[in-house]
Amino acid sequence: MDGDFSILITTFNRLADLRCTLTSLEKFLKDGVQIIICDDASTDGTSAFVRENYPEIKLLVNPVNKGLIYSRNRLLESTETLYAISLDDDANFLSDEVLQNAASHFANHSKCAVIACKIYWGMQPPPHICTEKETKRVQGFVGCGHIWKMEAWRNIPNYPEWFVFYGEEEFASFQLFKKGWEVNYVPRIVVHHRVEIKDRKNNKDYQQRLRRSIRSGWYLYILFYPWKVIPRRFAYTLWMQFKLKVFVGDLKAATAILQAVLDIVLNFPRLLRNSNRLNMSEFKDFKNLLKSRIYS
Template structure:
C-alpha cells in the first residue's frame, strides 16, 4: 500500500497549478508518494500539461465541472494511501521533512484523524517563518492544507457535494467528533496559500462566494446543532450580515443573503434526512475545543 497521497483539485488555473507542482516536485518524485489531480472541467489545456510534464501523476478528468467537493470525494475514494495530503492548486508545502512529520505525528496520536497545517495566506511568503505556537487539538481544518488518516475518512460519510463549495471541512469535523476522532493543528508543517484575500471582494464571484459561505454555515447548524440552539444562532448571523454589509450599501451582499435563505429552504429535506446532531453535552465539549486555525501570520507567533 502506498503510504502518502497528494490530492489536488483544479479548474482553469493552469499557471497556479504549474507553480504548485514545481514547488512540490520533490514529493511527487518520491517512491512512497502517489499524486492525484482532479481536473474539474478545465478549458485551459491542464490535461495536456500534466500528461506531458508529470506522467507519474494520476489524472482524473471531469468532462463537465462537478464542483470542488465532488472532486475531493472522487480523489479520496481513489487513493490507496494510508495518509492523504490535500492541497489547493494555488497552495504548496514550504516545510522540509513533511512526510516524516506526518508519519511520526499520526503514530504518536492514534485518535488523530486529520492534521491541520499552519497556513500563510498571501501572495508573498514572509522572510521570517518562525513560529511559537504549539500542537493543539482544534475544532476543524482548512481545505487548502491538511492530511487525512484514511482509516478515519472511511469511517464517516463523504463530504456533502450538494454544499458545492465551503463547509465540507466543518461537516467532516462534526462527523469525526461524533465518532471519537480528533483534529490537530500541527504548525511544524507550513503551507503557502498564494492568494490576495483583500482583493476577493472585488472579484466577480464575490456574491457567489458569500452566498455559498452563508448557506453552508446555516446547513451545519441544522445538521449538527442541538435544535434549541439553532434559532438564536441563525438569526444572529443573519443580523450580522445585514448590519455589516447590507446597511452599508452592499447590494451584492443583500442578493447573496436572499439566495442563501432560498437555498436553505430548498435543501431542508436533505438537512432533515442527514441530521446527526450533537447532544447538549457533546455540543458543550466541542465548543471547548480551540477554534480552527484558519490563518497564520508572523505576528501571531
C-alpha cells in the same frame, strides 16, 4: 514512509497556479510520493499539460464540471495510501520534512484523524517562518492544506457534494467528533496559500462565494446543532451579515443573503435526512475546543 502518502489536488482552469504548485512538489515525485490530480473539466489545457510534463501523476478528469467537493470526494476515493495530503492548486509547502512530521504525529496521536496545517495567506510568502512545535486539538481544518488519515475518512460520510463549495471541512469535523476522532493543529507543517483574501470582494464571483459561505454555515446548524440553540444563532448570524455588509452599502451581499435563505428552504428536507445532531453535552464539549487555526 514516502509510499504511505498521496498528495491530492483538485483544479479548474488555473493552469498557471497549478504549474507553480507542481514545480514545488517535484521533490515529492522524485521520492516516490503519488500525486493525484482531479481536473474538473478545465478548458485551459490543464490535462494536456499534466500528461505531457508529469506522466507519473495519476490524472482524473471530470467530463463536465462537477464542483470542488465532488472532485475532493473522487480524489479521496481513489487514494490507496495510509494518508492523504490535500492541497489547493494554488498552495505549496514552506516547511521541510513534511512527511516525517506528519507520520510522527499520526504515530503518536492515535485518535488524530486530520492534521490541520499552519497556513499563510498571501501572494508572497512571509518574511520569516516560525515552525513552532506545540500541537493543539481544534474544532476543524481548512481545505487548502490538511492531511487525512484514510482510516478516519472511511469512518464517516463523504463530503456533501450538494454544498458545492464551502463547509465540507466543518461537515467532516462534526462527523469526526461524533465518532471520537480528533483534528489536530500541527504548526510545524506550514503551507503557503498564494491568494490575497482582500481582493476577493472585487472578483466577479464574490456574490456567489458569499451566498455559498453563508448558507453552508446555516446548513451546518441544521445538520449538527441541538435544536434549542439554532434559532438564536441563525438570527445572530443573519443580523451580523446585514450589519457588517448590507448596512454599509454592499448590495451584492443583500442578494447573496436572500439567496442563502432560499437555499435553506429548498434544502430543508435534505438537511433533516442527513442530520447527525449533537446533544447539549456534546455541543458544549465541541464548543470548548479551540477554534480552527490557520496561522498563529
